[in-house]
Amino acid sequence: MELELTLSLSSSSCFSQFDLNNYSHGNVEAKDNVYECLNMQPLKKRKYCVNGANDVESTSFIFMNPKFSGQETSLVRWPPVNKSRKKLCVGGTKPKSMFVKVHMEGDGIARKKINLNLHRSYRTLVHTLANMFGKCKEDVKLTYQDKEGDWLLAGDVPWGSFMEAVKRLKLLKNTC
Amino acid sequence: MGYSFPEEVLEHVFSFISLHTDRNAVSLVCKSWYEIERWCRRRIFIGNCYAVSPGIVIRRFPEVRSVELKGKPHFADFNLVPDGWGGYFYPWICEMARAYPWLEEIRLKRMVITDESLELISKSFKNFKVLVLSSCEGFSIDGLAAIAANCRNLRELDLRESEVEDLSGHWLSHFPDSCTSLQSLNMSCLLSEVSFSALVRLIARSPNLKTLRLNRAVPLEKLSTLLHRAPQLVELGTGAYSAEIRQDLLSNLTEAFAKCKELEGLSGFWDVVPFYLPAFYSVCSRLTSLNLSYATIQSPDVTKIITQCPNLQRLSVLDYIEDTGLDALSLSCKELRELRVFPSDPFVADANVALTEQGLVSVSEGCSKLQSVLYFCRQMSNSALTTIAKNRPNLTCFRLCILEPRAPDYQTLEPLDHGFGAIVDHCKQLQRLSLSGLLTDRVFEYIGNRAKKLEMLSIAFAGDSDLGLHFVLSGCESLRKLEIRDCPFGDKALLANVSKLETMRSLWMSSCSVSLGACKWLSQKMPRLNVEVIDEQGDLDSRPDSCHVEKLYVYRTVAGPRLDMPSFVRTMNQNPAYRR
Numbered sequence: 001m002e003l004e005l006t007l008s009l010s011s012s013s014c015f016s017q018f019d020l021n022n023y024s025h026g027n028v029e030a031k032d033n034v035y036e037c038l039n040m041q042p043l044k045k046r047k048y049c050v051n052g053a054n055d056v057e058s059t060s061f062i063f064m065n066p067k068f069s070g071q072e073t074s075l076v077r078w079p080p081v082n083k084s085r086k087k088l089c090v091g092g093t094k095p096k097s098m099f100v101k102v103h104m105e106g107d108g109i110a111r112k113k114i115n116l117n118l119h120r121s122y123r124t125l126v127h128t129l130a131n132m133f134g135k136c137k138e139d140v141k142l143t144y145q146d147k148e149g150d151w152l153l154a155g156d157v158p159w160g161s162f163m164e165a166v167k168r169l170k171l172l173k174n175t176c
Numbered sequence: 177m178g179y180s181f182p183e184e185v186l187e188h189v190f191s192f193i194s195l196h197t198d199r200n201a202v203s204l205v206c207k208s209w210y211e212i213e214r215w216c217r218r219r220i221f222i223g224n225c226y227a228v229s230p231g232i233v234i235r236r237f238p239e240v241r242s243v244e245l246k247g248k249p250h251f252a253d254f255n256l257v258p259d260g261w262g263g264y265f266y267p268w269i270c271e272m273a274r275a276y277p278w279l280e281e282i283r284l285k286r287m288v289i290t291d292e293s294l295e296l297i298s299k300s301f302k303n304f305k306v307l308v309l310s311s312c313e314g315f316s317i318d319g320l321a322a323i324a325a326n327c328r329n330l331r332e333l334d335l336r337e338s339e340v341e342d343l344s345g346h347w348l349s350h351f352p353d354s355c356t357s358l359q360s361l362n363m364s365c366l367l368s369e370v371s372f373s374a375l376v377r378l379i380a381r382s383p384n385l386k387t388l389r390l391n392r393a394v395p396l397e398k399l400s401t402l403l404h405r406a407p408q409l410v411e412l413g414t415g416a417y418s419a420e421i422r423q424d425l426l427s428n429l430t431e432a433f434a435k436c437k438e439l440e441g442l443s444g445f446w447d448v449v450p451f452y453l454p455a456f457y458s459v460c461s462r463l464t465s466l467n468l469s470y471a472t473i474q475s476p477d478v479t480k481i482i483t484q485c486p487n488l489q490r491l492s493v494l495d496y497i498e499d500t501g502l503d504a505l506s507l508s509c510k511e512l513r514e515l516r517v518f519p520s521d522p523f524v525a526d527a528n529v530a531l532t533e534q535g536l537v538s539v540s541e542g543c544s545k546l547q548s549v550l551y552f553c554r555q556m557s558n559s560a561l562t563t564i565a566k567n568r569p570n571l572t573c574f575r576l577c578i579l580e581p582r583a584p585d586y587q588t589l590e591p592l593d594h595g596f597g598a599i600v601d602h603c604k605q606l607q608r609l610s611l612s613g614l615l616t617d618r619v620f621e622y623i624g625n626r627a628k629k630l631e632m633l634s635i636a637f638a639g640d641s642d643l644g645l646h647f648v649l650s651g652c653e654s655l656r657k658l659e660i661r662d663c664p665f666g667d668k669a670l671l672a673n674v675s676k677l678e679t680m681r682s683l684w685m686s687s688c689s690v691s692l693g694a695c696k697w698l699s700q701k702m703p704r705l706n707v708e709v710i711d712e713q714g715d716l717d718s719r720p721d722s723c724h725v726e727k728l729y730v731y732r733t734v735a736g737p738r739l740d741m742p743s744f745v746r747t748m749n750q751n752p753a754y755r756r
Contacts, residue, residue, distance in 0.1 A: 077256055078254075079519065079522045079523075080577060080636075082254065083255075085518060088470060
């Protein structure tokens with residue numbers, strides 16, 4: 001019994017149109033054909049927001065693994081340094097973990113933990129936390145409890161100072 | 177039709193042709209040339225040990241003296257290939273022991289070789305001379321002892337970067353007193369101590385010893401003793417370069433180095449105590465090769481050394497050299513061909529050293545002979561890349577690793593497409609390229625259009641769609657090895673370029689979007705490719721065809737699917753349901 005594999009490839013004649021000589025900057029029509037052939041969307045422009053060095057939208061050694069939503073994974077086997085070089089490294093091969101508890105307003109007693117050392121900016125932290133609780137990052141506000149026990153709004157102090165002071169995190173629903 | 181020349185004449189002519197690519201071309205001219213060539217080929221190079229079987233090789237080339245084999249794909253260096261994947265040398269040595277009694281040289285890279293195999297080598301080849309094990313594993317000191325004891329004419333033993341199980345026991349003392357043939361010994365990868373007295377005796381009775389690379393465990397206090405016994409050394413790898421501060425020790429070491437008038441290359445330098453650096457200043461003016469990539473010394477110390485090395489051609493160094501050190505390099509070392517700058521703290525995003533793109537720009541300006549670059553840094557810009565490209569159109573190898581994945585041009589925040597585009601545009605002889613930073617499909621369009629001599633390409637966290645992969649596969653005429661990780665490339669580009677894959681040695685794709693179904697289809701379509709799916713999650717049989725595979729390794733082969741795969745590796749065309 002033959003299984004019919006159907007991949008989203010058109011008939012083979014489609015690839016005769018796949019002549020990259022036609023794909024030049026001026027030739028817009030050919031460009032569309034190429035995309036048609038491969039059944040793809042045209043390139044989307046990446047957006048960047050800059051609010052200071054720490055806020056550039058970047059992945060910062062973190063990945064949201066789509067298979068396990070809500071979990072973060074630090075970069076696996078990156079950067080490409082071999083074993084003998086890894087052994088030499090001052091900080092060790094893994095960033096030291098710094099776990100703090102996170103609570104979502106209205107979630108009862110549910111607590112989660114997050115490893116702050118995997119983050120380098122408020123932007124990626126809020127993004128990760130929002131995903132953890134199944135919310136959009138626009139719908140939440142991040143607050144933290146510092147060493148003195150005070151609850152403060154995250155984002156006012158530089159990331160480094162925040163990292164030194166933070167003890168616990170709490171996500172509030174954004175009522176604005 | 178008779179021969180135009182007698183066989184002996186042709187054989188004599190062929191003896192001047194050594195490059196394996198030229199030899200392969202010769203063998204394709206006609207049947208008689210094929211026959212003559214195969215009987216007189218003495219050196220064979222097999223870039224992928226699974227591309228051909230030992231039996232096929234031996235049948236074709238009966239009179240081989242030197243074998244070079246490579247096993248695991250390059251990404252195995254970064255732990256992307258799980259243990260147990262393969263690359264075993266044993267099947268090869270079994271057959272070669274029988275077929276090539278006059279074998280003299282074995283060079284292996286990224287292969288698994290057991291003590292049993294080493295023993296077999298040591299006992300099977302009466303004239304065995306050269307053993308190079310580069311990034312290999314699976315053996316212990318016992319295997320080395322067998323080599324030492326039984327290879328009467330051993331000339332070269334090089335264990336570069338291999339993982340050796342250091343059981344207790346000395347192996348150097350197994351070299352018989354009658355063994356005086358040693359020219360090269362590289363044991364820098366060994367973790368435990370060797371018997372120092374055995375080492376001294378071995379060196380003392382090896383008048384032709386040119387290369388000696390010690391391991392970290394050999395203390396600095398003992399280095400001058402060794403140097404006095406071997407003043408003819410051309411290449412030296414020190415052990416740990418640290419000791420308590422003692423003026424007499426410094427004087428002894430300085431004197432010992434001064435006696436080494438032939439020294440051209442230095443390496444080693446673990447745990448450096450800067451106080452002892454001046455000991456080798458006297459050899460600096462002659463140095464062509466310097467590997468300081470394990471030396472955790474700061475920029476002023478590094479700079480002090482390199483400004484005394486006007487003949488330096490190859491430099492490996494940590495990013496402690498900083499931009500200022502690289503400026504000094506660009507002014508002092510006009511003979512520089514190859515530069516490698518490694519990260520001192522690669523797992524931290526924030527910069528710990530003042531090394532930026534500027535350092536590389538300086539070197540590209542000042543060192544006109546620069547051909548090969550490996551550079552780890554934390555920021556890059558399109559303008560810097562363009563400047564480098566324009567300065568150095570003679571680059572043949574350009575490997576850039578910006579530590580943070582998808583990092584954009586730090587000045588404009590745009591992708592680095594144009595910068596890499598300039599590299600492939602100006603450097604027309606570029607053979608090897610590694611990309612990093614934020615890159616769209618556009619950079620692959622540039623590469624496909626312009627990088628016509630490119631043989632090896634490494635891609636990570638780049639591209640937007642299958643179009644990127646399609647540009648590379650359809651455009652890069654000379655491409656032999658393509659390795660990709662964490663890119664949004666899927667089935668379409670792969671399946672639109674199936675015949676390209678047979679013109680390449682191998683393709684690696686991990687954490688991409690290739691489906692299991694596409695792998696099956698590919699292997700069905702192309703029986704001379706091994707389509708290996710590496711997936712450690714198990715239950716590959718019950719997965720739907722639409723699921724993405726973890727890792728894919730495709731390579732051309734005339735040996736068919738291999739039989740030594742672990743459970744987490746499957747060759748797709750072994751499944752009877754999918755046979756034609």
